[in-house]
Amino acid sequence: MAVTGGGSAQQYEFRISGRLDRRWESWFNGLTLIHEDDDTTTLRGNVTDQSALHGVLGGLRDLGVILISVRAMGDAEDVTEPRGGSQHGGDGTR
Numbered sequence: 810m811a812v813t814g815g816g817s818a819q820q821y822e823f824r825i826s827g828r829l830d831r832r833w834e835s836w837f838n839g840l841t842l843i844h845e846d847d848d849t850t851t852l853r854g855n856v857t858d859q860s861a862l863h864g865v866l867g868g869l870r871d872l873g874v875i876l877i878s879v880r881a882m883g884d885a886e887d888v889t890e891p892r893g894g895s896q897h898g899g900d901g902t903r
Contacts (some may be wrong), residue, residue, distance in 0.1 A: 820882040823865060825850050826875035836868050838864040849877060 823840070831848040834842050839859065840854035856862050869876055 817884050818857045818885060819841075820854065820901065821856045821862070821865070821868065822880045822882055823852040824877040824880075825852070825869060826877055829872070831873065837865055840865065845894075853882075 821840075824845075826849055827853075828844050828848065829842055831842055834840070837852055837854075840852040842854060843851040845851055852865070856865065866876075866879075
């Protein structure tokens with residue numbers, strides 16, 4: 810599912826290697842950082858359009874993190890709960 814120029818926001822999930830510190834959450838326009846049990850971080854939330862999608866990808870690139878996957882999860886109304894992990898920073902955060 811792709812983000813289009815018009816219509817509603819899409820829910821996206823970006824998975825990166827390592828633990829991204831919660832202080833970076835403000836860089837990603839409302840995406841939620843979720844620290845997973847496998848030492849990865851998931852950023853999840855609404856992406857309004859192609860420009861916002863490129864902004865998230867550019868922010869991840871600028872931080873120098875390894876992007877594992879990007880997944881379009883559906884319309885913003887179809888929000889699902891995180892599948893697990895902790896939402897707080899801890900040792901080993903970036």
